[in-house]
Amino acid sequence: MPESNRRASKEQPGSGFLAPCLATGLLFFVAGGAYGFLTGDNFRRQPIEQPIAFNHRLHVEEQGLDCEDCHPGCRSEVKPGIPDADTCLMCHAEAQGDSGEEARLVAMLARGESPAWRPLFRQPPHVFFSHRRHTAVAELDCGECHGDIGSSTTPPRLPDKLRMDDCRDCHLERGVSVSCSACHR
C-alpha cells in the first residue's frame, strides 16, 4: 500500500468518532444546564401566599408597634416567634377599619382560628442561628437580613433568603468565626 493511502485509512475512524463525541458532549452540556436551571433556587422557590395579607408598615409606622410586640424574642431569644391569634385579638376583636382583609381576619378570629402563617426565612435544621446574638450583641438592624419587610405593605412572595455565602461574607468582614462548627450542627 502506498504511504499516503495507509494514512488515510488510519484517519478514517478518528474523524468518524468526532461527530458523535461532539454531539454527546453537547447533549451533556444542555442537559446539565437544564438540570441546573430546574433545580436552581429561582425555579424551585415557589411564591408564598399568606392566609391574610398582613401589612407591616401600617402596624409598625402608623400604629407605632415595635417588632418586639409581635416577635417577642427578636432581641432576647434565639427565635423571634410569629404572633398568634391572641396578639391580633388585642386590637382585632372588632373591626378597626373597613378593609376586606381585616374583615376576613375578624371573622377568622371569631371562629377561634388563628391564621396559619407560612414560614418565609427558614434555615435548614442543620444550621444554628441566634437572633439575639445578631440583634442584641452585634446590634444589627432587622433590615440587614430581612430587607424592607418591616415597612412593606404586603407580605413578600419570594423573600431573599440568607445563603451561606451571605452569612460568611459578613462574618469574614467582621472577623467572626467561619468554621463549619460555628453554624452547622
Place this chain on the structure above:
Amino acid sequence: MTRWGMVIDLDRCTACQACVVACRVENNAPPSGPEFAHQGRDISWIRLGSIKHEEAGNRPGLSLAPLPCMHCENPPCVHVCPTHATTIDEEGMVAQVPARCIGCRYCTTACPYTVRQFNWRLGQWPAPLDQGRNPDVSIRPRGVVEKCTFCAHRLQRARDRARYEGRELEPDEYVPACVESCPAEAMFFGDLDDPHSEVARQAASPRAFRLMEELGTRPKVIYLSKGE
C-alpha cells in the same frame, strides 16, 4: 486559645454504658434493633471498646473503655476528606457537616480509632420516641458519615447565652452529654489550654496516656489508668 478535650479515668469507669445511652438520646441516634446492630450498622457516637494492653502502654488489667471521637490535633479523617465535609476548627473540634458529605467513607477507613460510622438508612422513630428528639441536633440524611461532635450544639447554645449576658463562658456551662451522665464521675471535659481547668490537671497526671500515640494523631481524649 481554647482547646477542648476530655479525660476518661479508666480506674473509675465501671463500663456501665450510661454515656452511650446519654449520647444516643442527646444526638438523635435512631433506634436500630438486633438485626441491624448485628450487621454492625447501629449508630452510636460513643461506644465501649476493648483496649489491648500494648495500646495502653502495657498497663495490665485494662479491657473496656468508652470510645468517643478522639478529636485529634492531627486528624487523619480531615486529611483524606475530598469534600471538606470534615474539618478541624480553631478550638480543636473535629466537625462533620453531613450536608457536605458524599459518603465515600475514606474517613471511616482513615480513622485508626474506628469511631466514624457510615449511616445506612434514614433514622425512624416510632411514636412516642419521635417526641423525644433533640431539636438542636439535625437528623442526618442517609448515606453519609457521622461521628461524635463533643456535643458542639451545646457549645453553640452556651456561648450564645454567655455573649447575650455579656460575660465569659463559665467552665461548667459547656459539657458533653456523656460526661454529664457519668455516674462514676470518671469523665472530665474542658479547656486543655487553661492550666486551672480540672481537665488540664487530670491530663497532666502520671496515669495519663492516649490511644495509639505512636501514630502522631495527637488525640484530645486522654485516658487515665495506673500502671503496675
